[in-house]
Amino acid sequence: MDSTRERAILFADLRGSTALYLKLGNTEAATVITHSLAMLGQIVARAGGRVVKTLGDGLMAAFDDAERAVEAAASLHDSLERIVPVNEGPKEKAPAIKLKVALAWGETVEVAGDCFGDAVNVAARLLDLAGDNETLTTGVLLRELPSDQQERFRSIDKLYLRGRKDPVPVLRMESLRFGDTVATMALDSPETDMPDGIRLMWLSTERVFSTGSMPVVIGRSPQASFCIGDSRVSRSHARIESHSGHLYLSDLSYNGTHVRFDGDDQVLTLRRGTCTLHGSGVISLGAPPNDPTSTQIRFDVLSFSDTLPQY
Missing domain, CATH: 2.60.200.20 (Tumour Suppressor Smad4)
Incomplete structure (x- = not known):
């Protein structure tokens, strides 16, 4: 029987797997990716969510509670720090695995274990816009959160999502560190004033x-x-x-x-x-x-x- 209700939909996608296969070889890289996805699934389950399906190097999950979905997103990012690919020798470091996450809230219908609906579509489109180590969501999900959780998010802008006529307010979870971004900070350059x-x-x-x-x-x-x-x-x-x-x-x-x-x-x-x-x-x-x-x-x-x- 079909089940229709409001849910939080989470998409998570591992980044860097291609470089991992090139560096480590098929067997070891596949082991790392499989282990990573299994760990992400366990985190989703511990947070009260359900993995709907895996999608290549990622997964889709559903939560009945928006706050639990946000907590799961933060834990997913933290978990990747514990994944250290094993190399046959200390000379070269394996490429780091990155993760991007998207969250959306709305009415979904569950059919034969799969979920469909606007929240699924919005989360999938947000995942396309997310950068490495980012979690993106919209104002619809934000309204489902307590005030202390809302403070974790910062508005990016109103962005156009595929299939939407009007722009959608998009927010990023600020708990993620900018230290994981590409380093171009010129650390050995002289100190300058903060940019205005x-x-x-x-x-x-x-x-x-x-x-x-x-x-x-x-x-x-x-x-x-x-x-x-x-x-x-x-x-x-x-x-x-x-x-x-x-x-x-x-x-x-x-x-x-x-x-x-x-x-x-x-x-x-x-x-x-x-x-x-x-x-x-x-x-x-x-x-x-x-x-x-x-x-x-x-x-x-x-x-x-x-x-x-x-x-």
């Missing part, structure tokens, strides 16, 4: 965003904070935000985002990953900066105190 904003320049468009106006979404959508009128750019392609005295750039696209800092020939490629922005350089959308067809945005990280008169 960023200047973005594309063709004849130039805008300055303060940290207080962030996050800034870069994309083709007219609702994007910095709109790029180029069909090769995703509607919500990348996001810039301020956290703990640094500016972070996160890729939200299918084609990737590339960064080249002035004075450095190396190009940093982000595919659903995050890096720290500092100094100045080029953000290239969909293709590396050396590709003449790529959409390139000049950026300058600003400290407004530098523009004030000195006494």
Whole structure:
């Protein structure tokens, strides 16, 4: 008999398995992935949820309680720190496994053990937008949480989800550490003032965003904070935000985002990953900066105190 009720739907997806297979070989990598998924399933069950099905390198789960789903999401991320792939020798370190999670709340119908409905669709779309080590959700689930749990989430922006006419308010769980992002913090560079904003320049468009106006979404959508009128750019392609005295750039696209800092020939490629922005350089959308067809945005990280008169 079909069962219809409001539930929290959780999608979790392991990232980095391809590199793991290349580095460790099929047998050991498959063991790590299988062990990881089994551990994620156990965490879901301990939190009161039910694994509906596994999906390649990920899983889908259902919870009757939104707070339990949030607790499970946090525990899923923490659990990956305990997974250490074994190498035959100390010379090379195995690639790290990353995890992205999406949560949604809404009416679902259960048929033959599987779940269908709007919450399933929304969670699946959010998973596409999530970066490594991120948990994303919407305001609908947030309203089901007690106030202390709501404080764990920070609004990103209203983003367009596939199949939705209107943008959806999307939030990220802040308990996840930015320390797991791609390291471009230039730790050996001299100390600088904390950034107050960023200047973005594309063709004849130039805008300055303060940290207080962030996050800034870069994309083709007219609702994007910095709109790029180029069909090769995703509607919500990348996001810039301020956290703990640094500016972070996160890729939200299918084609990737590339960064080249002035004075450095190396190009940093982000595919659903995050890096720290500092100094100045080029953000290239969909293709590396050396590709003449790529959409390139000049950026300058600003400290407004530098523009004030000195006494």
